[in-house]
Amino acid sequence: MEKIYHKARPDQSYLKDKRHKKKTAMIGVWVVVLFGVIFMMIVVKFATSGGSSDMLTFTMFPSSDDAYQVAKQYIAPTIKSGNLIFAEDHYQFAKKSDSVFVIKSYVTSIDEKGEKVKTNFQITLRYDGGPKAVQDNWTMIDINRVTE
Numbered sequence: 001m002e003k004i005y006h007k008a009r010p011d012q013s014y015l016k017d018k019r020h021k022k023k024t025a026m027i028g029v030w031v032v033v034l035f036g037v038i039f040m041m042i043v044v045k046f047a048t049s050g051g052s053s054d055m056l057t058f059t060m061f062p063s064s065d066d067a068y069q070v071a072k073q074y075i076a077p078t079i080k081s082g083n084l085i086f087a088e089d090h091y092q093f094a095k096k097s098d099s100v101f102v103i104k105s106y107v108t109s110i111d112e113k114g115e116k117v118k119t120n121f122q123i124t125l126r127y128d129g130g131p132k133a134v135q136d137n138w139t140m141i142d143i144n145r146v147t148e
Helices: 010-048 064-078
Strands: 082-086 092-095 100-110 116-127 138-147
Touching: 064 082, 064 092, 064 100, 064 116, 064 138
Parallel strands: none
Antiparallel strands: 082 100, 092 100, 100 116, 116 138
8 A cells, every 4th residue: 555645735834934034034133133232342342441452452461661651640630830741761660569560750840930840759559450551440559759
């Protein structure tokens, strides 16, 4: 005896095919949405870092120059005179522990009488992580200033 096989009706195979296409299309939509969310997170991270490309580098700890630049940001508001000239090449740098830095240098300024005033300073900073150029990622531990 011969077996009789029934063919699927054309409308059922059409519906099955349509369901399969819809399922794969939805997977594609979710993949695109996922990539869009990841892209937006990267854009927001870059925008909130102040446009600094530091966030894309893989160096973990700041250099002496990074610490000195932040030290200048902390020192500048404490000097009452204007026209600050920092000793860019004449600073001393020490690393106390993993993220604690000591900077020793001087700044020259011009007072109200037009005379040059030299202020020696020593500042201790702790790096808290994040973009190295952003002052909010550092904590000032100690500052000493002596005006000559």
